[in-house]
Amino acid sequence: MLKIGTLKLKNRLIMAPMSGITNLPFRLIVKRLGAGLVTTEMISAMGLIRNHEKTFRYLQSSQEERPLSVQIFGYDPHVMAEATEMVVDASADIVDINMGCPARKIVKTGAGGALLRSPDKIRDIVSAVRKVCSVPLTVKIRAGWSPGMPGVGETAKIIEECGADAITIHPRFVTQGFSGKADWKIIREVKTELKIPVIGNGDVSDPSLALDMIRETGCDGVMIGRGAIGNPWLFKQILDLGNGLKPSLPGLSDRRAIIIEHFKFLSDLLGEKRASKIMRGLLLRYTKGLPHSSRFRGSFTGVNDFNTMISAMDNYFETLLRDRGLKVDSERERLGVGES
Ligand SMILES: Cc1cc2nc3c(=O)[nH]c(=O)nc-3n(C[C@H](O)[C@H](O)[C@H](O)COP(=O)(O)O)c2cc1C
Numbered sequence: 060m061l062k063i064g065t066l067k068l069k070n071r072l073i074m075a076p077m078s079g080i081t082n083l084p085f086r087l088i089v090k091r092l093g094a095g096l097v098t099t100e101m102i103s104a105m106g107l108i109r110n111h112e113k114t115f116r117y118l119q120s121s122q123e124e125r126p127l128s129v130q131i132f133g134y135d136p137h138v139m140a141e142a143t144e145m146v147v148d149a150s151a152d153i154v155d156i157n158m159g160c161p162a163r164k165i166v167k168t169g170a171g172g173a174l175l176r177s178p179d180k181i182r183d184i185v186s187a188v189r190k191v192c193s194v195p196l197t198v199k200i201r202a203g204w205s206p207g208m209p210g211v212g213e214t215a216k217i218i219e220e221c222g223a224d225a226i227t228i229h230p231r232f233v234t235q236g237f238s239g240k241a242d243w244k245i246i247r248e249v250k251t252e253l254k255i256p257v258i259g260n261g262d263v264s265d266p267s268l269a270l271d272m273i274r275e276t277g278c279d280g281v282m283i284g285r286g287a288i289g290n291p292w293l294f295k296q297i298l299d300l301g302n303g304l305k306p307s308l309p310g311l312s313d314r315r316a317i318i319i320e321h322f323k324f325l326s327d328l329l330g331e332k333r334a335s336k337i338m339r340g341l342l343l344r345y346t347k348g349l350p351h352s353s354r355f356r357g358s359f360t361g362v363n364d365f366n367t368m369i370s371a372m373d374n375y376f377e378t379l380l381r382d383r384g385l386k387v388d389s390e391r392e393r394l395g396v397g398e399s
Pocket of ligand 1: 199263
């Protein structure tokens with residue numbers, strides 16, 4: 060169990076904020092499959108206080124996914140404080156500040172990872188947000204701007220002193236983007252310096268790596284990003300492994316059920332056409348590693364509706380069953396293949 064400020068999570072596995080990925084449908088799925096906490100994608104503090112309609116859409120939430128961490132990004136302490144009050148009013152159970160995003164369009168405004176170059180700015184932002192934030196406050200950082208710049212220990216201490224309730228550390232430098240390996244020794248270093256909980260993040264792509272991270276770094280929580288795209292079962296697999304059980308791989312019927320659910324949630328939120336576009340990308344991830352998945356990819360290019368996409372998936376899954384020599388009729392019944 061992990062406690063962040065006053066909030067007790069049901070376990071210590073956290074879904075990372077990922078723009079374009081951790082929308083409400085995805086969060087609902089990973090929550091159901093075991094995540095102890097889910098996080099929105101990063102939301103512009105300036106967009107919120109200027110009442111941009113598009114920015115507000117990122118705040119769409121549902122009771123089922125709570126507790127919900129809402130991540131905001133920005134540069135101006137006053138704007139960040141005002142946005143904090145807005146997201147708490149909306150639905151946030153935790154407010155998380157982004158201090159790691161390496162994307163050029165964010166960094167050039169002085170926000171995200173650029174903040175790691177200015178300890179004074181970090182202090183001003185965390186203090187201003189803390190003053191108005193009535194729920195637990197967390198900050199997500201990287202190892203620093205680049206090797207040799209102000210140390211991560213110093214940054215983490217400032218954040219703790221200014222009243223954050225937990226820190227997440229993704230131990231790559233901002234200038235590294237996603238290249239190289241996450242250096243977990245840095246998580247350990249931050250953990251030994253701080254009293255507040257430290258959440259480790261980076262390269263946890265299978266269940267045993269999550270337990271390795273906890274053992275090697277002493278971190279209080281594990282945040283998972285890319286490993287859950289196309290494999291939301293990862294959370295349950297980690298929990299099983301932690302409880303001494305053999306983590307089970309999702310069967311075709313599990314995959315089919317989650318794909319359909321994901322598609323339906325997305326359609327409800329965005330309409331069928333936009334949902335189809337997103338689903339085309341996600342299907343590649345959901346079928347990654349399955350035999351002949353590249354053949355399947357060709358079958359839904361340009362498809363813009365639910366029924367065609369699901370029947371392409373069903374045809375593909377049936378081929379897999381045949382290839383495995385399974386009795387198609389009974390398997391079809393068991394898997395629900397062919398249902399609308
Ligand atoms: C597509 C994508 C979008 C991301 N968006 C965000 C974001 O909005 N906020 C954030 O703090 N980190 C973001 N990240 C970084 C992840 O939260 C995480 O720190 C990183 O992917 C390392 O964890 P992993 O190895 O488990 O993926 C993003 C990463 C990816 C791949």
